[in-house]
Amino acid sequence: MLAAAPGTARRPESAEGAEGAFAPATGDEPPRPGPAEHASAAARAWDALLEIRRVTGTGTGPGTDTRGAGGPAPAAPGPAAPDPRAVPAGWERARPVHAVALALEAAGVPPSAVDTSGRRVRTGYRVAAAEGDEDAGPGAVRVEWRHAAGTDPAGGDAYGDGPAERLAACARVLADRGWEAERYLDSRRRRYLLVTPRRLA
Numbered sequence: 001m002l003a004a005a006p007g008t009a010r011r012p013e014s015a016e017g018a019e020g021a022f023a024p025a026t027g028d029e030p031p032r033p034g035p036a037e038h039a040s041a042a043a044r045a046w047d048a049l050l051e052i053r054r055v056t057g058t059g060t061g062p063g064t065d066t067r068g069a070g071g072p073a074p075a076a077p078g079p080a081a082p083d084p085r086a087v088p089a090g091w092e093r094a095r096p097v098h099a100v101a102l103a104l105e106a107a108g109v110p111p112s113a114v115d116t117s118g119r120r121v122r123t124g125y126r127v128a129a130a131e132g133d134e135d136a137g138p139g140a141v142r143v144e145w146r147h148a149a150g151t152d153p154a155g156g157d158a159y160g161d162g163p164a165e166r167l168a169a170c171a172r173v174l175a176d177r178g179w180e181a182e183r184y185l186d187s188r189r190r191r192y193l194l195v196t197p198r199r200l201a
Helices: 037-054 090-094 096-106 164-178
Strands: 119-123 124-129 141-144 181-187 191-197
Touching: 037 090, 037 096, 090 096, 090 124, 096 124, 096 141, 096 164, 096 191, 124 181, 141 164
Parallel strands: none
Antiparallel strands: 124 141, 141 191, 181 191
16 A cells, blocks of 8 residues: 555545555455455555544544644643544545445455356355345445355355354454444345444444
């Protein structure tokens, strides 16, 4: 990622950058080569995104002195301002599928993957737009736990491998990273999450 000019926030590596820029896995891509290197790149992109949240978010935080020289004494401190890093930035809200995928991947949650024919070859999360879901609000994305083809445990549900527990873990990760996740069952009783950005109170 290119270095930012002094005093400016760095833009996170994204799928929309130049060739070679980091793109988080949504779960519908082929398996990535160099998984260790990709995991490291995801962590760096997440750190850059936290800095963007900090710089572009609202709230000055406790103890911030905005007086100029000779200005009036500050008022008595009130409640601490919310941490702007706790909510998604505008960049994330404009690209919620990629933002949610980055939050999961940077936390070490494995993405699913497909081969060139579209056959699912790895178990993990899948993130997609929630278009057409009657329960979805603006900017919502859908997170599923998808199993590799031919590996669904006998007697399990459509995705197998305890998707309820896997999705609960995804929901905890997302809650820690500024997203709200609600659990649903679709018409075929398959479990999924609807994820939306948290807002500052």
